[in-house]
Amino acid sequence: MTELDCLVIGAGPAGSCAALRLLQLGYRVGLVERASFPRDQIGEALTPGIRNITALLQADEALTDLPHVAGRPSLLRWEQDALLPIPHTDTAVVSRADFDARLLALAASRGARLWQPAQVLAIEGQPEAWRVQVVEPATGTVSQVAARWLFEATGRHGAARTRWACAPNLAALWAEFDATQVDPECLAATRVEALPDAWLWAAPLPGGRLRIIVFADPHAVGGQPQSLWHRALTSSRSLQSLADLAPAQPLRVCSAAPYLDTAAWRHGRVKIGDAAFALDPISGSGVEKAMRFSLQAAVAWHTWSDATDEAGRSLAEQYFSQQLIQTCARHVSWCAAHYARAWSATNDFWRARSTPPRPRAASAVPTPDEPAAAFFAALAAAQSPEPPPAHLDRWPATTRVRLDSACQLVPQLCVVQDRVCAAPALTNPRLPRAVAFVADQALAPHWPLLHREQTLGELHDALAHAMRPEAAGAVMTWLQRSGVLVQAA
Ligand SMILES: Cc1cc2nc3c(=O)[nH]c(=O)nc-3n(C[C@H](O)[C@H](O)[C@H](O)COP(=O)(O)OP(=O)(O)OC[C@H]3O[C@@H](n4cnc5c(N)ncnc54)[C@H](O)[C@@H]3O)c2cc1C
Structure with a gap:
């Protein structure tokens, strides 16, 4: 019997990324991949945000000489019926076969137990005590694996009754x-x-x-x-x-259908990457979002595993579900706006995609697959009007300022030292989302200081006493640019 903390099933970018993060967090990890690598895979345009993720995973060295095409000009025919050059983008086109194989090899070199090509024959047991049978068809070897948690990263293939179409089929x-x-x-x-x-x-x-x-x-x-x-x-x-x-x-x-799996979290057994949600490829950010969600799922497990009570475990589940829903809702909202800007937007294909989904009317037949109201709440928040322009003018240090009266502190799920916690965060209609930290500084402890009416110079000095000077500068800049600091009447 092989004893593991986490077994990851599927070694695309989501599965390998989860494995690498779980190894960093100190867990015993196994990976089951059914295909031999390198295997054919679509989705080669990688967005620049992936660099933060590979840096966190200390995977950059393994990817240094990855064959790629970058720095080529881009031509776009979108808002106008003409092909126009667009400003330089930092997207790179890679061989996904190579990219996926290198991440997997890195996870194996760091100690992940790898079964490949292999498949899961049976899963029995319960959270903290799963028993999994893994077969390697080439040799017929069957391994018995005990794992505390399972991460299903098997991609979009395979049917799941719980997938909800959050945007028109593609x-x-x-x-x-x-x-x-x-x-x-x-x-x-x-x-x-x-x-x-x-x-x-x-x-x-x-x-x-x-x-x-x-x-x-x-x-x-x-x-x-x-x-x-x-x-x-x-x-x-x-x-x-x-x-x-x-x-x-x-x-x-x-x-290429977009969907959201409404049962991605089951205690001790979660779905990540395309097994949990698939985005409309128009943004070209599927791989980045799949990998980012794997990092979040790893933190959810880390929190759950450490929790001493039900409240701690509940934070892990809430965080997982919130990240999943917000990722999809923001993307659905962005895509609808992007489709609506196309020169051909009045045609049926475009009109259907320019309208975000609506919740079913109360009288409609209820379906078990309809996601929680949380999705529509997140969608509404993502569609709320743009905040007013930031104060880009430079106010003199003698300007009297105060926090906008609509600012409040509300509990918000945050990740602190790789664990989910509920921390007070600043909300304001001008902010797209609640903010608990700026430049690694928690805002809440400085609430009384931030809240009093004073000159800009006094506020800056007070912050510089309370934190490192660079952090004080960053907080000052954020307060002004975000629009939450206003001139006192
Ligand atoms: C047409 C199209 C174009 C796209 N273009 C882009 C793009 O340009 N840029 C971008 O960022 N994203 C793009 N995407 C999205 C991107 O491909 C996916 O988001 C990404 O591959 C998801 O990674 P994943 O690890 O979740 O799944 P996958 O990459 O699908 O990996 C799943 C892995 O699980 C394995 N597996 C499956 N079932 C089992 C099983 N039962 N047991 C063991 N192993 C199993 C598979 O062999 C595979 O290795 C595109 C998607 C489509 C459909």
Whole structure:
């Protein structure tokens, strides 16, 4: 019997990221991956936010010479029906096969017990005492594993009755062209184009191939992906020449449907990454969000594992659910606004995606899969009007200031020293979310100081007495820029 604290099932970015974080937190970790690596995987454009995550995981060295394409110009056809250059983006296109394999190898080199290729045959038991059977088909070896917690990171494949469609369904058609088949112009830039009834992404991959993905309504794909592909490329501003050309490999179709799993948390057994939620690929941030949520799930487990009472365990669950719901709600809200800005936004495909979902009317047939009202509350918060412009003017030090009268302290879930706790945080209608810390400084202990009417100079001096000078400067700047500090009448 192999004894572990945590068993992670699935070793995509979410699973390996969770394993690496759990190892950092001192747990005995196992990973079961059913595919041999390197394996084929879509989703190669990585957003710059991933760098913070790999830095936290101390994974940068393992990724240093990862083949990638970066620094190419980007061309966008979105708000206008014309292909326009966009300011430099920091997105890198990597080989996902390599990226995933390196993260997994790093987790194994740091002590994660790895079964690959392998599958879970059976799971029995209860939280803190799971018994899992893992089979390695190549040898027929069956391992018995005891684990306290299970992390399911098996991606979007597999059916889950508890998945709730938080945005309209989407299908992806994709193919690659060899560098020899295409005009070098096509390989010189990343392109994103809004088309009349679909959108496309085209970019050179490390190795020189051009990948094109067309995203459309699954009904439009129907049984004839080839004709949609042809229509999409013909209506493109830059890739028409490829419409009649056979790609280097057959056209492939997969689901790109956004969803949220309403049962991602079960005591002792949680879902992470695409097993818990999938985002509309328009933001290109699926991998980053999957990895970030793995970090949050690891902290939830760390909190749960350490808790001495039900209240402590409940904080872990609340934090997990809150992060899941807020990630999806903010993304759904952002996507709807982004779709609404497209030049073709009056067409059906675009109109459907420009409207965020609404809660069912009370009279409607209730469905067990409808997420908690929390999703719609988070969606409403994400859609609330932009805060007024920050005070970018420089007030003289003699200006009399005070906190805006709508400021309040409310308990908010925060992570302090890798554990979830409820800490008082400052709320104000001008803030997109409650803020407990600025520059690593808790705001609540300074509440009396912040709350009194005084000159800017007095406030700065008082903060500089209470904390490091750089932190005092950062808090002052935040107070002014966020708009919560106002001039006293
Ligand atoms: C068409 C499309 C384009 C996308 N483009 C982008 C993009 O450009 N940028 C971006 O950031 N995101 C993109 N995404 C999203 C991105 O691909 C996913 O968010 C990301 O792969 C999620 O990572 P994951 O680890 O949760 O799942 P996956 O990457 O799917 O990994 C799951 C792993 O679990 C393994 N597994 C599955 N079942 C089992 C089992 N029963 N036992 C053991 N192992 C199992 C699989 O073999 C796999 O290795 C795109 C998505 C789609 C659909």
